[in-house]
Amino acid sequence: DLDMPLGKRVRLNRLLYGSGLGNGTLMVVPFDQGIEHGPLNFFENPASKDPDFQWRLALEGGYNAVACHWGLARMYMAKYAGKVPLLLKINGKTNVPPDEDAFSALTSTVEDAVSIGADAVGYTLFVGSPRQDVDIAQLTKVREDCEKWGMPLVVWSYPRGKYIDAKGGRDSIYAVDYAARLAHELGADIVKLNVPKKSDKDTSQPKPYDKLEWD
Secondary structure: OOOOOHHHHHHHHHHHHOOOOOOOOOOEEEOOHHHHHHHHHHOOOHHHHOOHHHHHHHHHHOOOEEEEOHHHHHHHOHHHOOOOOEEEEOEEOOOOOOHHHOOOEEOOOHHHHHHHOOOEEEEEEEEOOOOHHHHHHHHHHHHHHHHHHOOOEEEEEEEOOHHHHOOOOOOOHHHHHHHHHHHHHOOOOEEEOOOOOOOHHHHHOOOOHHHOOOO
């Protein structure tokens, strides 16, 4: 019943109701972290070093989709094409620069996502980073392309940087709430957030979050 272009409706229906749980819940196997975390994520489970492991896990485990970057999709998706939907992650960064200046550059395009048969694109937005002006401008272009191609836009909306740290931290209810609102305002069809955590820093949050009662 959502008011959106037909292409988005078709792709979202495949993601939410045509695969995995099939009940409107989106459960994704994410293995896009190889860019941001390097190889370390795969040391505890050596089998996971082979990207086929994650594709097979998604198929056999009844997940709705996999999320990965262009290189892994291009080289390992063929065996699972039409069986496991793809959420193509189109921006990323390494963990070498500090989070204070967090920004994820494009690694592929919406047109790439269309050409490879993806059902959505994923974009990481770092809310509050000193480079958010570049980030928001880049996301705006991605959103325009998503509208053009009928591609659903999933935004990983993550608070980052020293200004966020000074107002309660990235996991405060203020920061997560702001991240949700910003992604919605910028045109995300689906927003991925961290779960906020209570901490001793709650009093440093802006009003009224500093006195907000929540569990």
